[in-house]
Amino acid sequence: MVEATGADGIDIDWEYPGGNRDDYKIIPNHRREWEVDAYPLLLQQLRETLGRNKVLSIAVPGLERDLMAFTSRLVPKIAEQVDFINIMTYDLINRRDTVVRHHSGIEDSRKSVQRYLDRGLPRDKANLGLGYYAKWVLTED
Numbered sequence: 789m790v791e792a793t794g795a796d797g798i799d800i801d802w803e804y805p806g807g808n809r810d811d812y813k814i815i816p817n818h819r820r821e822w823e824v825d826a827y828p829l830l831l832q833q834l835r836e837t838l839g840r841n842k843v844l845s846i847a848v849p850g851l852e853r854d855l856m857a858f859t860s861r862l863v864p865k866i867a868e869q870v871d872f873i874n875i876m877t878y879d880l881i882n883r884r885d886t887v888v889r890h891h892s893g894i895e896d897s898r899k900s901v902q903r904y905l906d907r908g909l910p911r912d913k914a915n916l917g918l919g920y921y922a923k924w925v926l927t928e929d
Contacts, residue, residue: 790842797843798834799874802827804849806856817856824857831869847874847917850900863907873909875901878919892919 790798803809805827807817835844846866848858858866867873877897881887901914 790838795842797838797845797871799843799845799847800831800834801847803847804854804856808849808854808856821856824859824862827857828862828865828869831866835869843871844869845872845874845915846870847876848904850875850877850880850897850903852903855903858904858907860907863904863909867909867913870913872913872915873904874915874917875904876917877901878917881925 789795805820806824807815807820809815809820831844831846838844849855877900878892880892880896880900897916897918901916904914905911
């Protein structure tokens with residue numbers, strides 16, 4: 789498909805390897821643990837298939853609780869396979885939250901990027917993904 793369409797490469801947005809997806813109340817995270825180690829292998833196979841002349845990038849979560857597949861052990865392995873990583877520093881509140889706060893605040897965005905750098909992501913592969921939109925919530929008394 790990449791060759792047929794003349795695309796520059798592939799961007800993978802898997803939300804999220806290891807769990808915490810929109811069906812988290814139906815399928816518990818422990819049933820998705822196998823995805824954590826499978827994710828870098830998928831990226832390795834994609835890189836081998838694409839070669840180094842095509843772009844391979846990924847979108848990754850910004851929240852600590854969603855980083856099951858982005859540990860200090862795995863981030864360096866993942867970084868070897870991709871050209872860059874788009875860190876989603878938006879939607880930092882969602883249906884699992886019980887408090888209201890910024891969904892893409894400056895400090896939360898900085899912390900999101902720092903988590904990946906602390907886990908071994910080279911700075912030259914880190915992209916800040918930021919939301920240019922508003923979120924709203926209804927609160928109860």
